[in-house]
Amino acid sequence: MAAGRGVAAEACVGQVVLPGDVLLLPAHPDEDGERLRLGAGAAPRGRLLCGPGLRRCAAGLLVTKCGLLRHRQAGGGAAAGGAYWVDSQQKRVGARRDYVGGGGEPPSCPRLTDLFVHEPRLQYVPVKGDHVIGIVTAKAGDVFKLDVGGSEQASLSYLAFEGATKRNRPNVQVGDLIYGQFLVANKDMEPEMVCIDSSGRSSGMGIIGQDGFLFKVSLGLIRKLLAPKCEIIQELSQLYPFELVLGMNGRIWVKAKTVQQTLIIVNILEACEYMTAEQRKQAFAKLSGN
Amino acid sequence: MKATPLSNCERRFLLRAIEERKRLDGRQCYDYRNVRVSFGADYGCCIVELGKTRVLAQVSCELVPPKPNRPTEGILFFNLELSPMAAPGFEPGRQSELLVKLNRLIERCLRNSKCIDTESLCVVAGEKVWQIRLDLHLLNHDGNIIDAASIAGIVALCHFRRPDVSVQGEEVTVYTPEERDPVPLSIHHMPICVSFAFFQQGTYLLVDPSEREECVMDGLLVIAMNKHREICTIQSSGGIMLVKDQVLRCSKITAVKVAEITELIQKALENDQKVRKEGGKFGFAESIPNQKITAFKMESAAVDTNNVEEQAEEIITKAEPPSDVFAKPILHTPGTAQIGEGIENSWGDLEESEREEAVEEEGESEATAFECQKMETEDTSTMRETKKDEPIVLSDSEEEEVVILEPQELPKKTR
Numbered sequence: 001m002a003a004g005r006g007v008a009a010e011a012c013v014g015q016v017v018l019p020g021d022v023l024l025l026p027a028h029p030d031e032d033g034e035r036l037r038l039g040a041g042a043a044p045r046g047r048l049l050c051g052p053g054l055r056r057c058a059a060g061l062l063v064t065k066c067g068l069l070r071h072r073q074a075g076g077g078a079a080a081g082g083a084y085w086v087d088s089q090q091k092r093v094g095a096r097r098d099y100v101g102g103g104g105e106p107p108s109c110p111r112l113t114d115l116f117v118h119e120p121r122l123q124y125v126p127v128k129g130d131h132v133i134g135i136v137t138a139k140a141g142d143v144f145k146l147d148v149g150g151s152e153q154a155s156l157s158y159l160a161f162e163g164a165t166k167r168n169r170p171n172v173q174v175g176d177l178i179y180g181q182f183l184v185a186n187k188d189m190e191p192e193m194v195c196i197d198s199s200g201r202s203s204g205m206g207i208i209g210q211d212g213f214l215f216k217v218s219l220g221l222i223r224k225l226l227a228p229k230c231e232i233i234q235e236l237s238q239l240y241p242f243e244l245v246l247g248m249n250g251r252i253w254v255k256a257k258t259v260q261q262t263l264i265i266v267n268i269l270e271a272c273e274y275m276t277a278e279q280r281k282q283a284f285a286k287l288s289g290n
Numbered sequence: 291m292k293a294t295p296l297s298n299c300e301r302r303f304l305l306r307a308i309e310e311r312k313r314l315d316g317r318q319c320y321d322y323r324n325v326r327v328s329f330g331a332d333y334g335c336c337i338v339e340l341g342k343t344r345v346l347a348q349v350s351c352e353l354v355p356p357k358p359n360r361p362t363e364g365i366l367f368f369n370l371e372l373s374p375m376a377a378p379g380f381e382p383g384r385q386s387e388l389l390v391k392l393n394r395l396i397e398r399c400l401r402n403s404k405c406i407d408t409e410s411l412c413v414v415a416g417e418k419v420w421q422i423r424l425d426l427h428l429l430n431h432d433g434n435i436i437d438a439a440s441i442a443g444i445v446a447l448c449h450f451r452r453p454d455v456s457v458q459g460e461e462v463t464v465y466t467p468e469e470r471d472p473v474p475l476s477i478h479h480m481p482i483c484v485s486f487a488f489f490q491q492g493t494y495l496l497v498d499p500s501e502r503e504e505c506v507m508d509g510l511l512v513i514a515m516n517k518h519r520e521i522c523t524i525q526s527s528g529g530i531m532l533v534k535d536q537v538l539r540c541s542k543i544t545a546v547k548v549a550e551i552t553e554l555i556q557k558a559l560e561n562d563q564k565v566r567k568e569g570g571k572f573g574f575a576e577s578i579p580n581q582k583i584t585a586f587k588m589e590s591a592a593v594d595t596n597n598v599e600e601q602a603e604e605i606i607t608k609a610e611p612p613s614d615v616f617a618k619p620i621l622h623t624p625g626t627a628q629i630g631e632g633i634e635n636s637w638g639d640l641e642e643s644e645r646e647e648a649v650e651e652e653g654e655s656e657a658t659a660f661e662c663q664k665m666e667t668e669d670t671s672t673m674r675e676t677k678k679d680e681p682i683v684l685s686d687s688e689e690e691e692v693v694i695l696e697p698q699e700l701p702k703k704t705r
Contacts, residue, residue, distance in 0.1 A: 135297045147295055175298035213303040216294075253299070259307045263314065289601065 006059050009084060013071045017086060021063040023054075051085025124149040124219060124249040126185035131205070133214065133247035134193065136176045144172055146180075149216075149249040152190055156180060160194040162202035170207065177208040177253060179245055208245060212255030213262050219250050221273040232272055235284050236265065293379025296505045304506045308494050314502060315341070322484075322498045322547055323434075327445055327558040333472065334450030338442035341500065342432035345439050347446035348425045351453075353464070356412070356419040364411020365421040368397050370428070370439055377431040377501075392436055395525060396426070399440050399481050399514040403522035406447060407476040413455050413462060420452060422475065433501035436512055440483035445555050448477055449562070481522035482551050484544040486511040492530050497543060511537070513544045517552040 009023040017023070025048070050056060053065030063069075067086040124132075126148065134146030134154060146154045156178065161170040172178070184192040195205040225232055225246055233244070242256035242265055252269060256262040264287070272280060304314075311319060323341030330336060334349030356363060370393050372380040380386070400406070411420040424446060426439050451472030454465045487499035487507040496503060499510075509528030515521050521541065526532060 135295050137295050147292070149294065153292075173298065175295070175301075177297050177299060208299070210299055210302065212299055214297055214300050259303070259310050259312055262303070263307065263312060263316075266314070267316065 009061060009069070010071070012069045015069060016066065017063045017069045018066045019064050022057065022059050023061040023063065023069070023084070025060045049083040051083055053086025054084055126150050126154065126182050126191040127248070128182050128185045130182050130185070130248040132180065132182065132193075132249040133208070133245060133251040133253055134178050134180060134249075135214075136172055136174050136178060139172070139174060144178075146178060146193060148191070148193075148247075149251065150191065154182070154191040154193045156193040156195070160196055161206060162196050162200065172207060176210075177214060179205050179208055179247065179253075181205060208253055209255065212243065212253055213266060214251055214253045215266055215270070216250050217252060217270060218273060219248075221269075222246060222248060222250050222252070225269075225272075231277070232269075232280065235280070236268065239264075239284070239288055293377065296502075300502065301506050304502060305489065308489050308496065308503075313496070314500065317498075319495065320497045320543055322550075323500075325441065325551060325554055327441075327555060329449060329558075329562045334446050336442060336445045336449055337429070338438050338445060340434060340438040340441070340498070342430055343434060343438045344429040345435070345442040346427045346429055347439075347442035348427075349446045349450040350423045350425070351450075352421045352423070353413065353418050353455075353462075354421045355417060356415075361416035362412045362419075363408040364419045366401050366406060366408065367421060367423040368393065368400060368426075368443070369424070370396055370426040370435075372428050372431075372435075375430075376428040380428075380431070391527070392439065395436055395483070395512060395523065396439055396443060398523045398525075399483055400424070400443055400447070403479070403481045403514065403516075405444070405477055405479050405481055405516070405522075407478060410476045414457060418462060422447075422450075422452075431501060433504045434485050434498050437483050437485050437498065440481070440514065441551060441555070444477075444480045444482065445558070447475060448480070448555070448559055450475055479516040479518060479520070480552055480555065481514045481516050482548045483512050483514045483523070484547045486513070486540050486543075488528070488530055488532070488536075492532055492536060495536065495540070497547070511540055513541055515541070515544045515548045517549050519545045519548075 006022040006024045009025055012021075012023060050061055051070075053063060053067060055062045055064050061084060063086060065086045069084065070087045071082060071084050073082040126132075132148050134148045134156070136144050137147050137153060138145040142158055144156045144158065146156055148154045158164060158169050158172070159166075160180075160183075164170050178193075178195065180193040180195045181197075182191055183194045184190075195202060197203045197205075224230060226248070236242075236244075240256065240261060242254060242261065244255075244265075245253040247253075252266075254262055254265045254269070256265055268283065268287075271283070275283065307313065313319070313321075315323075317323070323343075324339075326339040328337050328339075330348075332348075335347070337344060337346050354365060357365065370389065372386070372389050372392075373382055374380050406422070411422065413419060424443055426443055428435055428439070451467075451474050453467065454470040454473050456463050456465070485498060487496045487503055488494070488509040488511065489496070489507055491508060496507075499507060504510075507528065509526065509530030509532075511526045511532065512524070513521060514523035521544075524537075
């Protein structure tokens, strides 16, 4: 795929594209000389969005990330519409969100924006309402500073625990793990976490016990595990009892009866990302056999 | 950006796991992670992967005036860089304590061990010598940077070719690769670093610590050694007291590991040399047209094999013994036998094609990959067997086994 030559975008769907590749879009018979309009420039034949990893150029789309090219048809049966994006596993990116949509204004179609947010990445960007696992890095006055894997540390008030008062402070040490929820997560602002819900109950949040093990997986895997119809956790629970906390920031805390059992869970969950459902079933069958 | 802090529960769990002689990735205490060496399109460029740790090395050269106190010696320059690409905790362009320590260790490992013949880099004494520059870039950090960097460094130096020069009177001519083949550096030996992490004041020892293990270790011992079992550098950090026995044991382990790694490096270098000569695809370029993803793949997971033996035995006991009993083999001549009557023998044809293959393969100089070499040796051995006893119908070693297997023995084995 030589740069500059250009390949038809449809031909590359599902294949690896590299930065610098040019993807040609299907030509429109009635729009000969005019440049293609993408994104917010709503064309009558359905609009086309270019998602993360793609940029417009004179010839069509310019690839800016390496990964697999993905495409989704827009609703309404428009031939040229839909969305193209690059499904990449970029390990470290800056603190900004990916540029979603082709035009200047945000795309109005919510389904397409959803789709880009589900791009697997390792860098977490705080989102309001997300449940995450944070590591306490400092105790500053009446707030704790938590590392949540984002670009900035989150703050957590000591009053944001169930039953906490000015006199009854929660016992939190530096290095402890806290499972909480984002209350404030705005761009260019320090995110703020709480460990209570709107009615003042902990509802499972709070300090995580001293035992067990914390490890990190990709954000894509976490979303897969937290999906309502996820079979992985159900299959795992048939092996032996264990405790599990999944944070949307890619952190998983797991505790089983012994070190060996914990390690097995850790390795299975890490391997799940690269296994098909069938391979996974085989692996589980092997484990439950002995 | 700050590095991710280590939580208390991770620390506690890791230490407990180490006490139970368990490691996160299923390795044993003395196991090294998989080492993979791949070369770039140019000479002197390579990527070494040690598990998930990746180091890119590039060697370059330049003609410079020598240092006044050493007019007949070439100049060596080593530089290791840690970029934020490797781990978010590394800052670009900052001389952190770790970076200084690693650079110093690389220098001691490669320069002070005198593995490169600097005198051969002299072109005109006192006027022109080669300056060899080795740049190491950490691409991903998953612990044990020093081992990966030392392997990458020595591999790149071995792989490097400098332009040929000739001196006629005062005139120095540097030849392009088209005019004259570039010449390799003269390397006396290959020092390789092996790291040992100590826990609980030296009670527990782990070879090739991963990033998490490095976070909780008490002390680190790095031994650089070549395959002749000569220690080139030894450094202990972290301020722990080591007993004499521990150090001796470490040096013994180092000798084993270094021998393995040196063999791997030599195989990789030979392989690359051959592919280059044949004009095939080599280097990183080979992964592009196949559209193969080279990063973020899962290594084969370590599976707990504790109860495998019992399980296998259980299966054997449950399984029925093979139903059909072999008819008595008919011995035609010593070395040949026939089982069953009137069945057409298809083994002979197979043997023919195999023999052809074996002959063809022997015609070639050597197989490319290591696996191929293994296969080849097997093939040639069967061929030799066939030549030994010419007029045979069945001559595979497997066949002989079947003949030896008496029908009475079968149930005994399965029980």
